[in-house]
């Protein structure tokens with residue numbers, strides 16, 4: 317049925333999966349898929365909105381899921397059902413489907429070669445990393461520099477920091493932080509001393525023959541969520557009081573001052589930075605200091621409680637992946653009586669989500685053809 321009518325309202329009703337969806341006229345103009353408004357080769361927007369009559373419709377035709385709108389400017393916008401569907405897929409992208417956890421079993425292990433080969437194993441690995449913020453690859457070749465090869469195979473570009481691109485962690489009397497000793501490392505996130513710390517980290521154990529030195533991870537988002545439910549006034553301190561973090565070496569410096577927990581505009585937890593060893597003093601005269609410290613103590617009590625951690629041993633060939641804005645990592649003290657060598661580097665968690673979307677068919681390689 318062809319239903320042509322002058323626009324009576326500023327929305328067009330569209331049926332999507334059996335549901336009535338009111339589409340804003342202005343939205344329909346903004347997203348016009350035609351190859352005058354978009355560069356055909358890339359689907360990028362060419363049209364720049366701005367003229368007063370850009371959004372004034374003079375007629376609207378709807379037929380079997382398609383929509384055709386003539387605008388006062390003379391421009392014609394046509395949507396096929398497939399193009400409307402594609403716009404809806406974009407709206408639903410970049411949403412993490414997370415499963416928060418408090419303690420539990422060892423992180424799930426995946427075979428390095430199978431994941432690097434792609435296919436369902438790659439999708440399962442990425443899905444686990446997105447959901448739980450932690451996963452392990454086993455059978456990673458114990459070759460220095462391998463972690464860079466593995467990341468290239470996974471299509472995950474490295475994020476560089478002030479230290480080496482691939483960073484060696486072993487006992488080093490000249491090392492600039494506690495990781496270069498045999499001391500235990502309480503749960504922490506790396507480089508909270510950047511305003512935007514690396515959001516992904518991979519720790520590749522090449523060899524681990526020492527006694528002790530078991531690994532642990534803890535879900536910072538779960539810790540913050542528990543505090544939010546049980547002591548909301550303390551949670552408020554974590555999202556509002558900026559804290560300085562500093563990491564430095566003999567010739568490099570990094571320093572950022574940010575709250576420990578970061579929220580998205582709708583209040584969801586999207587960022588967590590925590591490093592007791594790198595934290596700097598806040599002003600003792602800060603009127604929030606006492607309440608903030610209560611929050612920090614409650615948070616630290618949660619994070620350091622073994623009941624809330626997942627503990628395991630990283631053997632040679634294991635590569636631990638963590639969401640750096642969510643899952644904290646640490647290790648127990650070890651006796652440096654044998655070889656222990658780990659290499660780690662950073663990546664951007666956005667690339668994990670985008671790679672997963674592409675494998676799931678949510679990210680289209682080409683634009684949906686314009687309606688004719």
Ligand SMILES: [Fe+2]
Pocket residue numbers: 495504505506645
């Ligand atoms: Fe670390």
Ligand SMILES: [Zn+2]
Pocket residue numbers: 348349350351352353354391392393
């Ligand atoms: Zn157009």
